[in-house]
Amino acid sequence: DAGVIQSPRxxxxxxxxxxxxxxxxxxxxxxxxxxxxxxxRGLELLIYFNNNVPIDDSGMxxxxxxxxxxxxxxxxxxIQPSEPRDSAVYFCASRAGGTNNQPQHFGDGTRLSIL
Amino acid sequence: xxxxxxxxxxxxLQEGESSSLNCSYTxxxxxxxxxxxxxxxKGPEFLFxxxxxxxxxxxxxxxxxxxxxxxxxxxxxxxxxxxxxxLCAVHAGGGADGLTFGKGTHLIIQP
Numbered sequence: 001d002a003g004v005i006q007s008p009r010x011x012x013x014x015x016x017x018x019x020x021x022x023x024x025x026x027x028x029x030x031x032x033x034x035x036x037x038x039x040x041r042g043l044e045l046l047i048y049f050n051n052n053v054p055i056d057d058s059g060m061x062x063x064x065x066x067x068x069x070x071x072x073x074x075x076x077x078x079i080q081p082s083e084p085r086d087s088a089v090y091f092c093a094s095r096a097g098g099t100n101n102q103p104q105h106f107g108d109g110t111r112l113s114i115l
Numbered sequence: 116x117x118x119x120x121x122x123x124x125x126x127x128l129q130e131g132e133s134s135s136l137n138c139s140y141t142x143x144x145x146x147x148x149x150x151x152x153x154x155x156x157k158g159p160e161f162l163f164x165x166x167x168x169x170x171x172x173x174x175x176x177x178x179x180x181x182x183x184x185x186x187x188x189x190x191x192x193x194x195x196x197x198x199x200x201x202l203c204a205v206h207a208g209g210g211a212d213g214l215t216f217g218k219g220t221h222l223i224i225q226p
Contacts, residue, residue, distance in 0.1 A: 004158070033213055043159075043202070045213035055212065091158050101147040101166065101206060104214060106158030 002026070004107035006092050012113045018080040021110045024073055025094030033093040033104060034067055034077050043091070049075065082114045117142045117207045121217035128193055128224050136188040136220045138203030147206040148186050149214060150179050152199045159202055193224045 005024040013019055025032050033048040047057040052069045060067070064083070069075040079086055089111050093104040118141045128134055140148065147166055151159035163172040165181040172179045176197060178189045188201055200221045204214040 031212070035213075042218040043204075043214075043216040045215075048213050050212070059213070093158075101164065103149060103161040103164055105161060106151075108156070108158045 004092055004094050004105055006090075006107035006110050008110060009108065010111045010113075012115065013082060014115050015083055016081045017114075018078065019082045019086075019112060019114075021077040021090050021092075021112070023075045023077070023092030023107060025075070025092070026096075026105055027073070028096065029094035029105075030072070030097045031095040031104075032069060032075050033095070034075070035091045035093065035106075037089045037091060037109070046077070084114045087112055087114050117205060117215040119203055119205055119215055119217035121201075121203050121220050123220060124218070125221040126223070128190075128222070130194060130224055130226050131192050133189070133191045133193070135190070136201055136222070138186040138188070138217055139184060140186070140203075140205050141184075142205050142207040142215070144207055145205060148181055149204045149206065150186070150188055151202040151204065153202055153219070154199050162201075190222070193222075195224045195226050198222055198224045 007022045031050050034046040035043050037043045046059045047067045049069045067077045089109045091106050091109045093106045095104045096102045120139045122137045147164050149164050150162040152162055153159045163179040168183045170181050176191050180187045200219040202219045204216040
């Protein structure tokens with residue numbers, strides 16, 4: 001079975017540019033999570049969706065960040081305008097339904113560098 | 116605020132030298148504690164879920180245990196391919212549905 005698929009794997013762009021990260025969750029999973037990983041802060045939850053609906057975006061650092069899930073098989077995380085401090089690895093994870101103690105399954109991330 | 120602290124930050128072992136990694140947590144109502152393995156350039160890979168104190172789970176050379184304040188990941192007779200960063204995460208109560216992660220233990224197994 002295909003796992004969580006993220007694109008692009010690497011993104012290098014200049015400050016001020018718009019960045020869009022993409023995620024395809026595992027088929028049949030109904031929860032989707034976006035995390036950010038840095039050396040200083042580790043893995044931090046940004047936002048999560050249940051059945052395509054955003055439930056908690058309290059981890060989104062600023063209004064420059066936005067996330068959408070237009071359907072069950074696709075989500076985007078957008079940063080506009082981007083800043084050097086946004087440089088990090090961004091992970092998407094999905095989880096099956098039922099009890100919410102099911103494990104989250106992660107993609108291999110997008111390594112984002114803002115110059 | 117939920118907190119997860121892992122120790123040590125880094126650990127270097129000889130092949131076959133058993134040891135344990137620690138994960139201490141402070142949460143308001145633990146619903147589950149998760150262990151993940153992360154290889155360089157990859158996303159975290161799920162290993163175990165523990166739900167209640169006293170519970171144990173095993174997979175090959177790894178065994179995870181849980182008390183009311185901490186979890187241990189015991190690694191027995193490790194091999195070089197066990198080298199990775201091991202992450203601990205908690206799923207707490209209060210309506211939040213994401214995971215709170217520790218910063219991980221970077222484990223190196225030397226042949």
